[in-house]
Amino acid sequence: METKNLFSESGIIITLILILIPLLFAVIIVIIKAYAAISQYSKRKELEKFNEYLKGISSDELEILEQQKRAFEFSLSNNELAGESIPFDKKGLLDNIREATPLRFIEQKKKGQPRPYIEPALTKLILWYLGCATGWLLLGTTAGEMVGIKFVTPDLDHYSWLSFGRLRPVHTNAVFWGWASLAMLGLAYYVVPRVSNVPVTSIKTGYWSLILINASVIAGSICLMAGINNGGGEYREYIWPVMALMGIGVFISLRNFLKTIAKRTTKEIYVSNWYIISAMMFLLVIAAVAYWPGWQKGLGETIVQGYYMHQGVGMWFMLFNLGLLYYFLPQQLNKPIYSYSLGILAFWAQIVFYTLIGTHHFIFSAIPWWLQTIAIVGSAGMIIPVVAGTTNFLMTFTGSWNKISGSYTLPFYLIGIVFYFTGSLQGTAEAFRFTNLIWHFTDFTVAHSHITMYGIICFMLWGFIYTIVPRLTGKEPNQITVGAHFWMALIGLIFYTFPLMYGATLKGLLWMDGKPFIDSVSLMAPYWLWRAIGGTLMWFSHILFAYNFYYMVKQKEEIVIPSTPTGILKAKQELGNQPVTN
Amino acid sequence: MHFFDDHKKLFRTALALFVGLTIMVAILPAIHNQENNAPLPGYKPLTEAEYLGKKCFIANGCVACHTQQVRNVDMDKVWGSRPGIAADYAANTRTDLWRNTATLMGTERTGPDLTNIGKRQPGIAWHLLHLYQPRAVVEKSIMPAYPWLFEIKKDVGINEMEVIVPPAFRQAINGKIVATKEAIDLVAYLQSLQQTPLPDDKEPKEFLYKKKETPLAANGNQGNLPDGQALYKQNCASCHQDNGEGLKGAFPSLKGSPVVLGNNLELYVNIIMQGYDPRPEFAAMPAVGTNNNLTPEEITAIINHEKTSWGNNAQTVMPQAVKKIMDDIKTTTKQ
The missing domain is CATH 1.10.760.10 (Cytochrome c-like domain)
Incomplete structure (x- = not known):
């Protein structure tokens, strides 16, 4: 295979386009700026001409201009109808009046919506879910950070429990099952009852679910570090008794949600619940298939592994998050979703195509060629749900783009949606046979999984969490630390993934060239360093996130000096009611 | 529409669609594959030591960086003399009550493929030193070191193997570095990894995406x-x-x-x-x-x-x- 044909391969072209989309936006901005500069220049020329004309202006002309000026400047005094009496806002129509302070280093973002009525017990449950999830995010990415640094300094430590091969699955499983899954379930405890317009059936079940899943991740992480794993399939490293805890946890919450939906007072089932319930049902099917004992001899294991690892990502994390997005996005933009039918199309298309694509992780391996082909076709079919979904979300945004700059949650949504498009289609491009030659087995896969799991899932989850926690607790995070979290996570992700993709391409070409393997290791050294730098930024951003979360939920009594009329009157009343204590 | 407003019908349909597709693309192919493949006639089953070594390989997560599959593409020729086939993996069965089958095909090649490592690198001394400290033999390697598979002893017992480690990698170690049984088993497993030859009448699968052959040294140039x-x-x-x-x-x-x-x-x-x-x-x-x-x-x-x-x-x-x-x-x- 000659390397000069590289740019005529469709997979490569698609990937380049996807990488170039953000650059294209940058170019457009540059063009707009340049155009502005040019028109500024020509205006200045015009002004010079005009000044020449002014010098020679006659007194008649001046007189006419004076008259016109007086006419234009005539204005009403604004009290012709009201008279001189003081204005009085009897119905409280004026609200949220902001006074401009002299210096604003940071733009004032929009405050969260006032707290809707949510049962205090449910609030507590949701906060517990999100709190545990945040804890797992910190632990899981600390493991990830260590693993990433070990690429740069392999002799960092020599403890068996912390060695690369054992710690890597600790990282992936903790962020999958501990962080993302718990956060999703916690948010679902908010969304499912709200869109069904009934209280959730059992709050107690929610706690059982939480305990079981936490137990599963704790036991699983310890087992993995102790060298007890299921046999090496990615994300299937927990042994079955550990995974069974997870399965039971999800199952009882699924029943809880189903009962809630059955009692719903709305006629229709909002599309969020389609996605959420299906994701939970599918996860149970996937886990049962993957962990059923008594089969999976030889390549049977590999075929199931391909199915399992990809359905885990696509049918659990992706489907669940899309469900949450269908609730939170319209709600944040304060308008309905652009097209309900596109959401439904994306739902069925996702099931049909995504289920087929598992084996695209084993292209050119010994599994049947026809099965590999189905996986590639399915991967191409994924264009349908991804384009349908992205269109739907972006069209919902249309007309509200100005809201992004004034909100600290919407940027998370937007980044999630952009990566949903580029990350998912990158997966399609990677599945082609030629791109597999270059990128399979390289660090490109690692970059891709971070673009998707981090760029899509994590950014969306953060957006959702920053949306609802202030409503649950009534306390908003410090918007400077939210902004720092956002930018560090985004820049970190870019430092992490772009160098890895570039280096991995060189690595694949080097392998195709038949160069010694060890050259491909030394080639990657600078890109692995970049990855460690990006990873560190991401890790710091999680500490900020944890701080923000803590800030939003801490129960410390805040000293508020009332400034609103209601507040002042209430305070006065409370002051008067206070019994004399001394 | 009535269908969309009935949660039982809606969710049952979605589940049925997913389960149906699962059966078609995962369950049936997997069953077909495991029922219709057997190890090649020349296949040597793992000895007990080799099997224990495989367990050590699994426990330490070596599969995170090492694949065991020769794909039917030209660039994989360096890892084996023929592309892998289903029969090569057919001898793998469930590990034990707790653990699933481990075909160890892998998805990342941060380190070299190990399908044929037993043939390519058969020396036990090399393997032990490499496990103790990879950078002692391959300077640019980023493989983890596995010192916990070795013991420091005063004397080397009978049937024990000492590892000769270059001074630069022996920091503050005065005794002799001796391989534990686990290390010996692990090397035994690595040495057992070889492609089983196909029966005489069978042609191997072809390697695809061939590199253009440059005509070679006909005149000894x-x-x-x-x-x-x-x-x-x-x-x-x-x-x-x-x-x-x-x-x-x-x-x-x-x-x-x-x-x-x-x-x-x-x-x-x-x-x-x-x-x-x-x-x-x-x-x-x-x-x-x-x-x-x-x-x-x-x-x-x-x-x-x-x-x-x-x-x-x-x-x-x-x-x-x-x-x-x-x-x-x-x-x-x-x-």
């Missing part, structure tokens, strides 16, 4: 030989090192070596093709040339690289002469 330095790096440097100096007490130096500089080409080619073990202080050399299917042109390029590098300055050789010796070796070994 040196300029047409493959890159000797790269081939040396690929096949020889893990023991003899990039600088040709080997490792003291483990692998001999090629700098100023009488075999390399001398005129006995037959001995030279013989060592590369069939291995060598004349000196007890050094580890035995495996039959690198035969194991890795090196061609006469490739061997000539390696020999010429060794003869002219690191201060060596001997006369280079022609591929025809090497080819003749190789043909002789083939006929003698066949008889």
Whole structure:
């Protein structure tokens, strides 16, 4: 295979386009700026001409201009109808009046919506879910950070429990099952009852679910570090008794949600619940298939592994998050979703195509060629749900783009949606046979999984969490630390993934060239360093996130000096009611 | 629509669609595959030690970086003589009550593929040193070190193996570094990893996406030989090192070596093709040339690289002469 044909391969072209989309936006901005500069220049020329004309202006002309000026400047005094009496806002129509302070280093973002009525017990449950999830995010990415640094300094430590091969699955499983899954379930405890317009059936079940899943991740992480794993399939490293805890946890919450939906007072089932319930049902099917004992001899294991690892990502994390997005996005933009039918199309298309694509992780391996082909076709079919979904979300945004700059949650949504498009289609491009030659087995896969799991899932989850926690607790995070979290996570992700993709391409070409393997290791050294730098930024951003979360939920009594009329009157009343204590 | 407003119908339909597709693309193919494949006739089952070694390989998560699959594409030719087939994996069954089957095919190749490592790198001394500290043998390696598979002892017992570690990697260790049984088992497993030959009448699958062949040395022109330095790096440097100096007490130096500089080409080619073990202080050399299917042109390029590098300055050789010796070796070994 000659390397000069590289740019005529469709997979490569698609990937380049996807990488170039953000650059294209940058170019457009540059063009707009340049155009502005040019028109500024020509205006200045015009002004010079005009000044020449002014010098020679006659007194008649001046007189006419004076008259016109007086006419234009005539204005009403604004009290012709009201008279001189003081204005009085009897119905409280004026609200949220902001006074401009002299210096604003940071733009004032929009405050969260006032707290809707949510049962205090449910609030507590949701906060517990999100709190545990945040804890797992910190632990899981600390493991990830260590693993990433070990690429740069392999002799960092020599403890068996912390060695690369054992710690890597600790990282992936903790962020999958501990962080993302718990956060999703916690948010679902908010969304499912709200869109069904009934209280959730059992709050107690929610706690059982939480305990079981936490137990599963704790036991699983310890087992993995102790060298007890299921046999090496990615994300299937927990042994079955550990995974069974997870399965039971999800199952009882699924029943809880189903009962809630059955009692719903709305006629229709909002599309969020389609996605959420299906994701939970599918996860149970996937886990049962993957962990059923008594089969999976030889390549049977590999075929199931391909199915399992990809359905885990696509049918659990992706489907669940899309469900949450269908609730939170319209709600944040304060308008309905652009097209309900596109959401439904994306739902069925996702099931049909995504289920087929598992084996695209084993292209050119010994599994049947026809099965590999189905996986590639399915991967191409994924264009349908991804384009349908992205269109739907972006069209919902249309007309509200100005809201992004004034909100600290919407940027998370937007980044999630952009990566949903580029990350998912990158997966399609990677599945082609030629791109597999270059990128399979390289660090490109690692970059891709971070673009998707981090760029899509994590950014969306953060957006959702920053949306609802202030409503649950009534306390908003410090918007400077939210902004720092956002930018560090985004820049970190870019430092992490772009160098890895570039280096991995060189690595694949080097392998195709038949160069010694060890050259491909030394080639990657600078890109692995970049990855460690990006990873560190991401890790710091999680500490900020944890701080923000803590800030939003801490129960410390805040000293508020009332400034609103209601507040002042209430305070006065409370002051008067206070019994004399001394 | 009524269908969309009935939660039972809606969710049952979605579940049925997903389960149906699951059966079609995962369950049935997996069952078909496991029912219709058996290990090749020449397959040697793992011994107990090798099996324990495999468990150690699994426990330490080696599969995170090492694949065990030769794909049917030309670039994978370096990892095996033929593409992998389903039968190669058919002997893997469920590990135990707690653990699933481990085919260990892997999805990342941060380290080399191990399908044929038993053939490519059979020396136990090399493996033990490499496990103790990979950078002692491969300078650029980023593989983790596994010192917990070794013990520090005053004396080496009978049936125990000491690992000769270069001083730079022995920080503050005074005793002897001895391999535990786990390490020995792990090496036994690695040594067992070899492609089983196909039965005589079976043609292997073809390697796809072939590289354009450059016509080779028909007239013995040196300029047409493959890159000797790269081939040396690929096949020889893990023991003899990039600088040709080997490792003291483990692998001999090629700098100023009488075999390399001398005129006995037959001995030279013989060592590369069939291995060598004349000196007890050094580890035995495996039959690198035969194991890795090196061609006469490739061997000539390696020999010429060794003869002219690191201060060596001997006369280079022609591929025809090497080819003749190789043909002789083939006929003698066949008889």
